[in-house]
Amino acid sequence: MRDILDAIMAAEGASDPAKELAAVAGLAVPESYRGVVVRADEVEVFDGMATREKDPRKSLHVQEVPTPELGPGEALVAVMASAINYNTVWTSIFEPVSTFSFLKKYGKLSDLTRRHDLPYHVVGSDAAGVVLRVGAGVTKWKPGDEVVAHCLSVELEDPAGHDDTLLDPQQRIWGFETNFGGLAELAVVKSNQLMPKPAHLSWEEAASPGLVNSTAYRQLVSHHGAAMKQGDVVLIWGASGGLGGYATQLALHGGAIPVCVVSSPEKAELCRRMGAELVIDRTEFTFWQDEQTQDTGEWRRFGARIRELTGGEDPDIVFEHPGRETFGASVYVAKRGGTVVTCASTSGFMHQFDNRYLWMNVKRIIGSHFANYREAWEANRLIALGRIHPTVSRTYPLEQTGQAAYEVHRNAHQGKVGVRCLAPVDGLGVRDRALRERHEPAINRFRGH
Structure with a gap:
């Protein structure tokens, strides 16, 4: 592993980084590597505890694991950096189910x-790094290529997946429903998960x-999804967060009008630094009277606040991901003929809403789950062009992944x-300094927050 890292580091400041990186093709693949794991014999470690009390630092371990054999259509990537997503939090606290059930089911396929x-x-489920090896049949990628990986894993042996790959019956999220994910020194991905690394960004960005x-x-x-158009009013929950930060940028650059919902003045300031003007403090509204009863009066007050900001308009699109806590309000405030598009449910999966306001x-209501390869490629292209920017606020070394996941779990x-x-x-891995200099303030606007 030291030889691999040395070869990648040789590209720093080199006149021809690609030539330096190509040297990895001649290096031996290590028999093992360090990865962040959860263990099957610990799935009951949090039994009886409330979700909020479960601590990813106790269940995420950095350990040496054997390097798997590379299959046809796959690539082995030396991972320079990864990131925390909420699915890693779910994995670490074994909710809503243990991911070992996914791995067992996948293991029966072939x-x-x-x-x-x-x-x-x-x-x-994120990674940026360098291709080390490719399996049989891979022609688009070669050792030494600098890549990022999207997390859609598909088999595409069923016709259902060939219009939209998310309809493939064997669609899975890599690193969540499959093994050998990106929080590790090496990762195994399908070659159709790979995309070019944006040249002006560092590895972690x-x-x-x-x-x-x-x-x-x-x-x-x-x-x-919602097929957003220019002029659409888009209500974005958690607008400065990991998901919402990109939704806010996409709305702004697509000519839409984002209404950003956040939970602190600091988060409101981040939205304004992205260019958003309409911001709502989430803490001013309590949508539930108790565990069973939503407060429809708060829905109305929330809707009135949105119209106050927009000059009387309701949202054409509601960008939903908190789930249970906000979904009733989201359905209520969407305009007549409007769309609630939902993925994830970080506050709970069992949604309740008054169907009268819908029908x-x-x-x-549109369900949306990650993206297909074309959509992921187009989204990555916007990053590479400097139109959409990373939202990295802080980084940790691999050994402290548990702490990183803990912060995401606690929304800290x-x-x-x-x-x-x-x-x-x-800061390593930057190849296009000129493009970076043009966008440096935007690239770094989340740093230190």
Whole structure:
């Protein structure tokens, strides 16, 4: 592993980085590597505890694991950096189910997938790094390529997946429903998960948008999502967060009018630094009277606040991801004929809403789950062009991944929390200095928050 890192580091400041990186093709692949894992014999460690009390620092371990055999259509990547997503939090607290059930099911699919059914799960659904090896049949990528990975894993042996790959019956999220994820020194991905690393970004910056930027792109921009157009009023929950930070940028750059919902003055300031003008303090509203009863009066007050900011307009699109806590309000405030597009449910999966406001006002609810390869590629292209920027606020070394996940679990973070895997320090991997200089303030606006 030291030789691999040395070869990658040789590209720093080199006149021809690609030539230096190509040397990895001649290096031996290590028999093992360090990865962040949860262990099957610990799935009951948090039994009886409330969700908020469960601590990822107790269940996420950095340990040496064997390097898996590379299969056809796959690539082995030396991971320089990764990032924390909420699915890693779910994995670490074994909610809503243990991810070992996913690995066991996947392992039954074929001789090749049997590799994933192990007593440990290497987690992580983001990665930026360098291709070390490619499997049989891979022609687009070669050793030495600088890449980022999106997290959609598909088999595409069923016709259902060939219009939209998210309809593939064997669609999975890499590093969550598969093994050998990105929070590690090495990762195994399918070659159709790979995309070019944005040349003006560091490793940790390039690793951070993959899951959340692609998810937000499909939710808002794609015809599979809300098909956002210029002038649309878009209500964005958690607008300065890992997912919402990209939704806010996509709305602004797509000519829409974001209404940003945040929970602190600091988060409101981050939205304004992105260019958003309309911001609502989430803490001013309490949508539940108790565990069973929502406060419809608060829905109305919330809707009135939105109209006050927009000059009387209701949201054309509501960008939903908190779930249970906010969903009733989201359905209520969407305009007549409007759309609530939802992914995830960080505050709870069992949503309740008053269906009268949906059917009588011909509103739509669209479920959206990550993105297909085309959508992820287009979202990454916007990053590479400097139109959309990373939202990294802080990074941790691989050894402190548990602490990074703990902060995301406790919502004690802004934007995205990065993890350095092989990268020894922040700031490495930048190849296009001129493009970076043009966007440096925007690239760094979340840093230190």
